[in-house]
Amino acid sequence: MKNALVIALNILKVTFRKKSGILIYILVPVACVLVSAAMYSNVASKPLYIGVVDKDNTELSRELITSVEKNKKFIVKIIDEDEVNNMVTSNRIDCSLIIPKGYEHDVLNKELKEIQIKSIKGEDITLWIQNYLNLYIRNIMDISNASNGDREVFNKIYSGYKSDNLKLEVKELEDFSVGKGIVSQSIGFFVMFIMIGATTTASLIVSEKRNRTYYRICSAPVSDKIYLLGNVFANFIIVFIQIILVIIVITRVLKINTFLPFHQLMVILVCFGLVSIGFGLLLVSFSDSTSQVNNLGNLIITPSCMLSGCFWPISFMPEIMRKFANFLPQKWTLEAIEKLQMGYKIEDIRYHIIVILSFALTFFMIAAFNFNRRRDTKNFV
Amino acid sequence: MKVVKIEGLTKRFGDLVAVDNVKLEIESGEIYGLLGPNGAGKSTMINIMCGLIPMNKGSVSILGYSIEKQNKDAKKNIGIVPQDIAIYEDLTAYENVKFFASLYGLRGSLLRERVYEALEFVGLKENAKSFPSKFSGGMKRRLNIACAIAHRPKLIIMDEPTVGIDPQSRNHILQSVKKLNSMGCTVVYTSHYMEEVEEICSRISIIDHGKIIAEGTKEELKSIITDTNTVLITVNSISTVKEEELKKIKGVKSVEFDEDLVKVNSIKEINNLDKIILYFTENGISIRNIESTTPDLETVFLTLTGRKLRD
Known part of the structure; x- marks a missing residue:
């Protein structure tokens, strides 16, 4: 030994x-x-480039864009609809987000069905924005439900939500x-x-x-x-x-x-x-x-x-x-x-x-x- | 006291019988020469003596220890100088000797002392901290020896220790072998240089096809062929000399060619010199010189094996 x-x-x-x-x-x-x-x-910390087509161009659609822009993980570029395919395929953006015509109307009338996201990089890329939008839309729809179609009430609650008057406790979860x-x-x-x-x-x-x-x-x-x-x-x-x-x-x-x-x-x-x-x-x-x-x-x-x-x-x-x-x-x-x-x-x-x-x-x-x-x-x- | 005792040793590699029922005894204090052409079985015998490969039949004991049953005790008493230099190029001369000596259980100050002793013995003490990559072929061969002797083995097996080195290093090694022997080491020595074997070995075995075909002192071996007369004939055109024709002459045992020299070995009792000369003159081969010699080990080897040592 x-x-x-x-x-x-x-x-x-x-x-x-x-x-x-x-x-x-x-x-x-x-x-x-x-x-x-x-x-x-x-790779994990790289921001996501999102091309946004705002077909509604209303106060609520702009609010949606501002909300996405506020998130540090996303970089927003406003683009035209006919640019979408070209920019996605040439990798200038990671995905595109298309806000449909009548978005504001649908939100207020509790009729919003979907927002389109286009990407060629698969769910790995779109999952982040998808989750973020789901959360945002759910909040907006809850406000819409609470206001019961009354635009004035909706604006009041939404501005409170925006200005943080609503007591929201934010806890950032680590992405394990x-x-x-x-x-x-x-x-x-x-x-x-x-x-x-x-x-x-x-x-x-x-x-x-x-x-x-x-x-x-x-x-x-x-x-x-x-x-x-x-x-x-x-x-x-x-x-x-x-x-x-x-x-x-x-x-x-x-x-x-x-x-x-x-x-x-x-x-x-x-x-x-x-x-x-x-x-x-x-x-x-x-x-x-x-x-x-x-x-x-x-x-x-x-x-x-x-x-x-x-x-x-x-x-x-x-x-x-x-x-x-x-x-x-x-x-x-x-x-x-x-x-x-x-x-x-x-x-x-x-x-x-x-x-x-x-x-x-x-x-x-x-x-x-x-x-x-x-x-x-x-x-x- | 018998340092090596081999009885009925047989080793087969498939159908090839490399060592065939060999019996050999080497006494303490001898320098024992093993002679044989390539493939004769020398290396296999040495490998078995060192416990490196198993035997099929027979027994080998070193200083009374069975190489099979008391492997460690037997190996402790052996130092081997392999033909191929077995050292680490990335370790210094000192580290090389130290490592191999430490495998024999030497430690601490005793180990250091023995390492320097071995390096001094082979004349490399001044180069202890140098790497072998900077050594000449002769120096590497000497380091190869130092690695085998630091643990002071009672039996040293040297296989072609002087291959490919300058005459000065060869002389140094031969002197070292004699010195080791005078210090009480028994040496088993194999070489292709017949003159080395003649110079240092007290007893010699000639091995061929796995068998010992002759054994004894130089004189005893030469006496085996003292019934042989060798005539050396220098000719102008050796290509015209036919070995088979010469062998037909009564008394001729073997014929050997070396450049323009024809060596004809004949039975001493038969006087056939006139017939040999007649063969050359009848065939128009002009003789430049003719002389008679006494047999040397090379002749003994050739006579017994029919081959040159380097065949």
Whole structure:
């Protein structure tokens, strides 16, 4: 066991002696998580450009436009109806809002049916304005109901509503879905980097076989199992450092709320780290060269990360792909984190942890079996 | 005391029998030479002796410890100098030796002391803090040796330790081997340079096709073929010399060609020199020089295996 630690320390020394080691194992994963988090938070905080066509051009329609303009999330542009399609398709506006002719009349007579919103960017974009308008219209319609068609009464109540004479307690709710999305996607990217890093560290075994140091080590009172254990220790230390750094960057530097306690995120990511180490060893056990390990890694890591929702929410995927993702440890990891974000306790996701650790155990066992099967040192001396 | 005891050792790779029922004993204090062409089974034997690959049959013990059953105890007593330099380019000379020595349980000040001792022994103490990437081939070979001796093994196995280095470094290494031996180390030495083996080895085994075909001191091995006379004939046109025709001459055992030189080995008792000369004159091959030699290890090897050591 002492020799496993000696070997682990030596692997760390050899790895981090080169500047490229620090770059590959520490800076790149942290930087990528930083970039992906910044990118997602930037997308989430970008204002929405709304082109408004006021076909009614009445006091109430102008009030609606003013109300939308007041919201910091929206930037309003008054446009003509014939400009709508062109501006939406050329991305000059994110969506258009068309206030129909007779809007004021319909509001006062409690007959308003719909306000048209046009966009080519889907519900992700229109949802904000849709929700905002629903709330506004509901208030206006309530005032209309209360005034019972009497314009004077309506104006009186509405001006009170506008001037805040009505006691409205405003409590801004944090948009958890955006924050959680940023964390999920950043962790998704990080999960990929854990896998790449662990595979690279495991591939040191192939390098050591190539430069013969592996055989010199095994000719000492060190079994090949102890050597592998040393590699696993070193790999684990690297993964652990990566996890700590990334969590610190997310929570302390970017000050992003992860919506789950530090230690819970650690537990899940460390479990996944073990899967990645096992996966790396598995690839190495089937490979004869580092390029073979890298090629196999590229072939498996990126597509499996895509399938399991590392780069976008898994709900975007077709049903069959989602079913297939059940066979991927990344899916279980991200799902466990998502559940913890939703307020589940760590005991509630024990099934997920068991599945993740089972992946790790399976990978380790197949790798160990394969190493033993391929034990071939005839080229040593 | 027997440092190495091998009995009935057999190793197969599929259908290929790499080591075939080998019996070998190496006494303490010997420098034991293993000679054999590529693929003869030397490397497989060494790998098994170091506990790196399992054997199919037989037993190997190092200083009385079975390499199979008492693997760790046996390995503690071995230092291996592999043919391919097995060091870390990203660690200094000191760090390289320190790492490998620490695998043998050395720690703290004893470890430091032994590392410097090993570096000094191979003449690299001044370069302790340098990286091997800045070393010459000879210096790397010496570091390769330092990594094998820092834990003071009782048995050192050296496989072609002088391949591809300058004469000065080779000389340094050969002197080191002798010095290690004088300090009480038993050495198993393989080389393609016959003169090295002749110079330093006290006993030699010739291995071919997985079997030891001859074993003994240099004198004993040469005596195996003292019934052989070697005639060296320098000719103008070697392409016209037919090996098969020469072998038909009574008493000729083997024929070897080297540039414009024809080596004809014959049974000592049969005087066939006139017939050999007649072959050349009858075939119009002009002889520039002719001389007779006493057998060396190369001749012994060729006679026994039918191949040159570098074949």
